[in-house]
Amino acid sequence: MKKFIVTGGSGFIGSNLVKFLLKKNYFVINIDKLSYSANPYNLKDIGKNKNYRFFKQDINNKNKVLKILNRFKPIGIFNLAAETHVDRSIDNPEQFIKSNILGVYNLLEAINLYTKKNKKKLKLTHISTDEVYGDIEKGKRSTEEYPYNPSSPYSASKASADQLIKSYIKTYKISAVISNCCNNYGPNQFPEKLIPKLIYSIITNRPLSIYGRGKNSREWIHVKDHCEALLKIFFKGKIGESYNVGSNQNIKNIDIAKKLIQILKKKSIIIGNNVKIKFVKDRPGHDFRYALDCKKIHKQLKWKSRTNLNEGLSDTFHWYLNNRDFFTSVSKKLYDKRLGLKKK
Numbered sequence: 110m111k112k113f114i115v116t117g118g119s120g121f122i123g124s125n126l127v128k129f130l131l132k133k134n135y136f137v138i139n140i141d142k143l144s145y146s147a148n149p150y151n152l153k154d155i156g157k158n159k160n161y162r163f164f165k166q167d168i169n170n171k172n173k174v175l176k177i178l179n180r181f182k183p184i185g186i187f188n189l190a191a192e193t194h195v196d197r198s199i200d201n202p203e204q205f206i207k208s209n210i211l212g213v214y215n216l217l218e219a220i221n222l223y224t225k226k227n228k229k230k231l232k233l234t235h236i237s238t239d240e241v242y243g244d245i246e247k248g249k250r251s252t253e254e255y256p257y258n259p260s261s262p263y264s265a266s267k268a269s270a271d272q273l274i275k276s277y278i279k280t281y282k283i284s285a286v287i288s289n290c291c292n293n294y295g296p297n298q299f300p301e302k303l304i305p306k307l308i309y310s311i312i313t314n315r316p317l318s319i320y321g322r323g324k325n326s327r328e329w330i331h332v333k334d335h336c337e338a339l340l341k342i343f344f345k346g347k348i349g350e351s352y353n354v355g356s357n358q359n360i361k362n363i364d365i366a367k368k369l370i371q372i373l374k375k376k377s378i379i380i381g382n383n384v385k386i387k388f389v390k391d392r393p394g395h396d397f398r399y400a401l402d403c404k405k406i407h408k409q410l411k412w413k414s415r416t417n418l419n420e421g422l423s424d425t426f427h428w429y430l431n432n433r434d435f436f437t438s439v440s441k442k443l444y445d446k447r448l449g450l451k452k453k
């Protein structure tokens with residue numbers, strides 16, 4: 110049975126990827142240090158699956174990662190272990206440097222040691238973001254050749270990791286590919302991120318906080334489409350290449366909030382009196398627009414995202430409605446501030 114390591118497998122995208130790979134009959138080893146955004150609820154239904162192993166481990170621990178590589182001899186690693194919330198990176202960048210840059214450095218070192226000693230093939234698929242390209246002018250979309258121009262400590266840490274990986278491919282001949290994906294939505298997302306945050310506010314009859322005037326535009330992909338793209342990139346992606354992973358579905362933040370309210374109205378679900386859009390002070394360095402050009406992955410790997418945004422949002426809303434324990438399984442203290450419920 111072929112084995113994969115997923116780092117950050119207890120977080121949002123990682124837990125969806127772990128389940129996706131198990132369904133495809135791969136053996137999955139999850140390495141996650143269980144930071145605040147890891148939620149045990151995310152993997153509760155895989156229980157004692159015989160094809161799954163979990164290690165509570167920081168990817169910075171090179172020796173432990175090397176030990177896991179030697180023990181399981183996986184065919185590949187999907188690296189999703191990272192600090193991921195832009196606001197947190199503005200409040201406290203240090204952890205982002207540690208996990209997103211040094212963590213990747215240590216992972217690369219472990220891979221290098223392992224492949225040199227064992228002469229085994231091991232391919233790293235590193236999960237990066239569209240945010241590395243920075244603000245994209247209206248009418249344009251960033252290709253993989255677009256210059257990196259990050260605006261937040263988060264996107265700068267991701268950009269640094271991408272560059273480090275490219276240097277290890279050239280210098281140490283590591284087998285690696287990079288995916289630069291747009292904003293994901295779907296089940297298991299930590300409730301400080303826009304879509305689960307809005308859904309949580311709706312469920313609990315609170316105002317829907319939106320930065321600035323809500324005009325910032327993001328491209329959204331359903332996490333299940335992202336998982337399919339990642340497997341395709343692993344098997345078909347050329348070593349040393351980057352692939353943009355997008356949906357071509359851009360929407361302003363305020364329209365996301367409006368769409369969620371429309372979904373409720375359509376289902377005749379009662380909406381609380383406090384559920385109203387509330388504009389809050391904008392985030393510093395807030396990029397106005399991200400938009401990916403995905404011709405490369407469409408043409409070379411024959412992959413396209415499949416989920417229509419309206420349907421995907423509706424399914425996602427229902428998932429959170431039917432899994433309210435997801436919200437209660439996260440300590441509210443961890444995201445009260447991010448919901449604007451507490452003063453800084």
Ligand code: NAD
Pocket residue numbers: 116117118119120121122123140141142143144145146147148166167168169188189190191192193194207208212236237238239267289290291292293294298299
């Ligand atoms: P998340 O915050 O939900 O999950 C991250 C996981 O990584 C958590 O389980 C956490 O415990 C773990 N982790 C953090 N630092 C670690 C370390 N040093 N060692 C081991 N584990 C560690 O994040 P997510 O939204 O699932 O994002 C996963 C990856 O995808 C990140 O690299 C992110 O940059 C990238 N990405 C996310 C999006 C998105 O919209 N969510 C879009 C593009 C790219």
